[in-house]
Amino acid sequence: MTIPTTTGAIEMMDDFLVRAVLAGIGVALAAAPLGCFVVWRRMAYFGDATAHAAILGVALSLGFGISVFAGALAVALTMALTVSALSGRGYAMDTLLGVMAHSALAFGLVAVSLIKGVRLDPMTYLFGDILAVGKSDLAVIWSGAMVVLGLTIWRWQALLTSTLNPDLAYASGINPKREQLVLTLGLAVVVAVAIKVVGALLIVALLIIPAASARALARSPEAMAYGAVGIGTLSAAGGLWASYLFDTPSGPSIVCVAAVLFLVSNILGKTRATG
Amino acid sequence: MRLLTISNMSVSHGSTSAIKNVDLTIDKGEIVTIVGPNGSGKTTLLRAIIGALRPDSGTVLRTAGMRIGYVPQRLSIDPTLPISVSRFLSLPKRRSQKDISNALGLAGADALDHRPMTALSGGQFQRVLLARALLENPDLLILDEPTTGLDQPGSAALYGLIEELRQTTGAAVLMVSHELHVVMSASDRVVCLNGHVCCHGTPEIVASAPEYRALFGSGTQGALALYRHEHDHQHDHDHEHTHDHPHDHGSH
Known part of the structure; x- marks a missing residue:
């Protein structure tokens, strides 16, 4: 009876691999265009703070028995809004973010250890466990990703104008603070859906690396966003394939592939510029 | 036609007051220039007009449907x-x-x-x-030191162009400038700002006002006469002669 068992195992494997790839692509779709704005506006540390806070959200949601997605989203959003509100009020932003990002992470890890009755491996949420993504997770990831992608496309012109110069936006009747809020909101949703895929420590990598890779080859903001989507998708699929092939952790493998693509595109960009 | 009416407007940055009790009106087709020393609130005034700053008191009344074209003082584009x-x-x-x-x-x-x-x-x-x-x-073109970083022929050409645009488009122009002699010749009205409106009127009136002289000295009146001559002379040259020199707007 070895043959049917093997077929069953392969079917099962295919199933979770397909789900994992779909989850990775979903996150890449939303993260890549948003990541362009994170790069252009130099918000990388802001993304870190939001992502690290999500760990605290995971702990709280396990403690209160609500869904991990809802808990992570709520805390990530709170963190993002707090940071947004504090920005431009004379605080040294990088210091403030450093304090908030790492204390949120530390409090989150401590809170996880204190939860009674739940044995949770924090590694799952620090590095993600994309292979454990179920059908309902997939639905949450794709709904979240589509909302963020839709929001980014809808606000694209206004976001781009505000990014170039807030006063240009004001003069045209756009409120750059509202656009900043759109980005903050999008970032919190991406963090909440991606925490299971790449984990809190590597989410920002998925935002930034595809966008930065696309920058080397792009000549317009839109080309950079499309390029980032392509590179993000390729990283997700390639990383999962590599992790299956070499039996390596999936989240970090995805980021490694993205990093290699960053190197390749930058070398290509340099040779094209000089050659 | 009245485009903009500012009455008794005060704006502050946090706890420090930037401008106090400013009254200003702008009509269709006129060129109004704001002069004043550094930190006198010139940019603050412009930013309040475009809606980037909220006045603490007073009002900014824009005519319904008025379109603003804004040229900021600095715009640096991130190399990414x-x-x-x-x-x-x-x-x-x-x-x-x-x-x-x-x-x-x-x-x-x-x-x-x-x-x-x-x-x-x-x-x-x-x-x-x-x-x-x-x-x-635009019905109103707002320019914040539009000649920053330009050499003298370049800035003269730009001011010539602004005046030309006023004629071709019929837009009113509100600008901030440091180049007093240029301002004096190219404006219909000048507003001298130093935290409040010190003096205000035609270039001749402002140039001879004691408040203006206290801020800028009396030397500029001579420059005014000199510049008027130069300006008339250069107007026909158009902007082909701009001596642009490369400025790096961010490196890669």
């Missing part, structure tokens, strides 16, 4: 953001290629459409900013 001139001009509203070429032509920046913004010289950059403001089809 690849953007061409024509894409930049399509913000925040999408513009047709024809409108873009027209606006670039009006601003004296023809054929720059496909250049990356970061590859423009200082003078070209200012003209592209002006073209973007013109695409709004």
Whole structure:
């Protein structure tokens, strides 16, 4: 009876691999265009703070028995809004973010250890466990990703104008603070859906690396966003394939592939510029 | 026609007051220039008009449907953001290629459409900013030190262009400038600002006002006469003679 068992195992494997790839692509779709704005506006540390806070959200949601997605989203959003509100009020932003990002992470890890009755491996949420993504997770990831992608496309012109110069936006009747809020909101949703895929420590990598890779080859903001989507998708699929092939952790493998693509595109960009 | 009425407006940055009790009106087609020392609240006034700053008290009344074209003092484009001139001009509203070429032509920046913004010289950059403001089809053109970073022929050409645009488009112009002699010749009215409106009126009135002389000395009146002459002379040359020199708008 070895043959049917093997077929069953392969079917099962295919199933979770397909789900994992779909989850990775979903996150890449939303993260890549948003990541362009994170790069252009130099918000990388802001993304870190939001992502690290999500760990605290995971702990709280396990403690209160609500869904991990809802808990992570709520805390990530709170963190993002707090940071947004504090920005431009004379605080040294990088210091403030450093304090908030790492204390949120530390409090989150401590809170996880204190939860009674739940044995949770924090590694799952620090590095993600994309292979454990179920059908309902997939639905949450794709709904979240589509909302963020839709929001980014809808606000694209206004976001781009505000990014170039807030006063240009004001003069045209756009409120750059509202656009900043759109980005903050999008970032919190991406963090909440991606925490299971790449984990809190590597989410920002998925935002930034595809966008930065696309920058080397792009000549317009839109080309950079499309390029980032392509590179993000390729990283997700390639990383999962590599992790299956070499039996390596999936989240970090995805980021490694993205990093290699960053190197390749930058070398290509340099040779094209000089050659 | 009245475009803008500011009455008794005060604006502060946090706890420090920037401008106090400012009254100002702008009518269609006139050129009004704001002069004043550093930190006198010139940019603050402009930013309150475009709605970027909320006044603590007083009112800014814009005529319904009035369109503003704004040229900021500084605009640095992050090197990570690849953007061409024509894409930049399509913000925040999408513009047709024809409108873009027209606006670039009006601003004296023809054929720059496909250049990356970061590859423009200082003078070209200012003209592209002006073209973007013109695409709004403005009733009021607001310029914050539009000649920052330009050499003297370049800035003279730009002021000539602004005056020309006032005539061709009928837009009113409100600008901030440090170049007193240019201001005095190119403006219908001058507002001298130093935290409040010190004096206000035609260039001749302001130049002879004791408040203005206290701020800028009396030497500028001589410069005024001198510049009037130069300005008339240069007007026919158009802007072909701009001596733009390359300015790096961010390195890679």
